[in-house]
Amino acid sequence: MKDFxxxxxxxxxxxxxxxxxxxxxxxxxxxGKQNVxxxxxxxxxxxxQKLSSLMTGSAGDITDLDNPAALxxxxxxxxxxxxxxxxxxIDYEQVMKENQLYRQLLSIKEDNPDFEFVPSTVIGRDPAxxxxxxxxxxxxxxxxSLYDPVLTVDGLVGYxxxxxxxxxxxxxxxxxxxxxxxxxxxTLDGGTVTGDVTLAKQGLTKIKYLKRDCDVAAxxxxxxxxxGGIFPKNLVVGEVKEVKPEAQDISLYAVIQPAADARSCRDxxxxxxxxxxxxxxxxxxxxxxxx
Amino acid sequence: xxxxxxxxxxxxxxxxxxxxxxxxxxxxxxIPRIFGVLPMLPICVCVCIALFEGEFAGLLFGAAGGLxxxxxxxxxxxxxxxxxxxxxxxxxxxxxxxxxxNIVTCMLLGTGSLLIIGIMRWLFLYVIxxxxxxxxxxxxxxxxSVGYSMVLLPVFFYLNKVIATHLSTDA
Numbered sequence: 001m002k003d004f005x006x007x008x009x010x011x012x013x014x015x016x017x018x019x020x021x022x023x024x025x026x027x028x029x030x031x032g033k034q035n036v037x038x039x040x041x042x043x044x045x046x047x048x049q050k051l052s053s054l055m056t057g058s059a060g061d062i063t064d065l066d067n068p069a070a071l072x073x074x075x076x077x078x079x080x081x082x083x084x085x086x087x088x089x090i091d092y093e094q095v096m097k098e099n100q101l102y103r104q105l106l107s108i109k110e111d112n113p114d115f116e117f118v119p120s121t122v123i124g125r126d127p128a129x130x131x132x133x134x135x136x137x138x139x140x141x142x143x144x145s146l147y148d149p150v151l152t153v154d155g156l157v158g159y160x161x162x163x164x165x166x167x168x169x170x171x172x173x174x175x176x177x178x179x180x181x182x183x184x185x186x187t188l189d190g191g192t193v194t195g196d197v198t199l200a201k202q203g204l205t206k207i208k209y210l211k212r213d214c215d216v217a218a219x220x221x222x223x224x225x226x227x228g229g230i231f232p233k234n235l236v237v238g239e240v241k242e243v244k245p246e247a248q249d250i251s252l253y254a255v256i257q258p259a260a261d262a263r264s265c266r267d268x269x270x271x272x273x274x275x276x277x278x279x280x281x282x283x284x285x286x287x288x289x290x291x
Numbered sequence: 292x293x294x295x296x297x298x299x300x301x302x303x304x305x306x307x308x309x310x311x312x313x314x315x316x317x318x319x320x321x322i323p324r325i326f327g328v329l330p331m332l333p334i335c336v337c338v339c340i341a342l343f344e345g346e347f348a349g350l351l352f353g354a355a356g357g358l359x360x361x362x363x364x365x366x367x368x369x370x371x372x373x374x375x376x377x378x379x380x381x382x383x384x385x386x387x388x389x390x391x392x393n394i395v396t397c398m399l400l401g402t403g404s405l406l407i408i409g410i411m412r413w414l415f416l417y418v419i420x421x422x423x424x425x426x427x428x429x430x431x432x433x434x435x436s437v438g439y440s441m442v443l444l445p446v447f448f449y450l451n452k453v454i455a456t457h458l459s460t461d462a
């Protein structure tokens with residue numbers, strides 16, 4: 001035993017473990033900032049991630065084996081589409097897709113002239129994360145700030161929770177740690193959007209703290225309330241699938257099908273500026289709540 | 292080949308293998324999700340390196356692999372590195388002093404390591420924060436992820452066997 005404790009490998013193990021514990025404590029203490037190691041590493045890893053993400057842009061659709069029936073149906077549609085498009089330009093589909101994306105973005109911009117976007121691409125996902133957080137290829141150097149909302153053309157997908165110079169980590173709306181004040185656009189009933197382990201697996205989230213006598217029903221659209229200065233008002237979160245009673249109290253919660261799918265989104269927009277941004281940021285930073 | 296070996300090409304090959312496994316694992320859409328989960332490739336690579344190179348290399352690659360996993364995650368930075376360092380060290384020790392290095396040992400130690408990290412993730416990242424649906428998370432996310440990674444262990448075992456045999460500094 002004494003010999004074992006004096007081996008070089010054991011001494012190195014102890015040193016490495018101490019360093020890692022210090023790193024963990026430092027990382028926990030710095031909150032949303034990327035630590036030195038992460039920042040340096042992201043400088044090298046981000047271009048590689050960007051490249052691999054680009055190369056697998058189309059492969060991802062093919063290799064998603066979760067829903068073969070949907071893939072088959074999609075395949076049929078695509079075959080039909082391909083036949084029609086053979087006489088068109090080679091990159092017609094790509095141009096159309098981009099055009100559509102920017103049109104939708106323009107439509108959001110027209111509705112909200114105060115919005116300032118930074119377009120970005122998803123370059124990495126934590127394979128072990130239950131809540132489908134992801135990494136984007138824009139960071140502090142592109143004007144992105146901590147807690148900026150992240151959208152797709154369909155709606156809110158998450159917000160920035162860790163910021164580095166050239167990359168940022170996004171916590172999705174499926175996450176149990178997210179809390180977004182939101183309301184039902186039809187009935188104006190308010191609540192808090194937050195994730196749940198069981199729902200996240202199915203790509204769903206929920207709005208909780210709905211009053212017992214509220215009129216929320218399946219098909220209603222849930223949008224952000226805009227309180228707190230983190231998320232602007234009227235960002236679409238998703239559509240109500242069903243309303244259920246809470247197990248712990250007398251309130252209700254509604255299961256939401258998010259408008260933007262955090263599990264598969266690729267092109268996202270970071271909302272770096274909007275009217276009322278950061279209105280209660282200091283309160284949030286001291287309180288630790290997201291909104 | 293001898294010159295390449297002297298330049299430490301074996302360690303470069305291991306490092307490259309680890310980095311590629313990391314990129315493969317976290318690039319969206321590259322590896323198919325099975326039961327909605329992805330494998331934890333860096334763990335497989337690090338454990339297999341520890342089996343062939345012993346506890347010292349094991350702990351260093353364990354730390355590196357764990358930090359890579361932490362880089363892509365949103366949880367506490369250093370969490371995976373801490374556990375993977377210890378596990379790879381222990382795996383290396385097992386093979387050096389107690390067990391023969393073969394595919395059965397690889398499956399046993401690899402599965403054990405995956406399971407331990409899976410359980411630690413579950414305990415430290417979810418149970419202590421009192422999330423809802425903890426058991427659902429365990430059997431529908433943690434265990435399938437361990438199973439998926441386990442199936443891929445032989446691939447890395449034989450790949451590392453080739454690296455260890457053909458790029459050995461003793462060759």
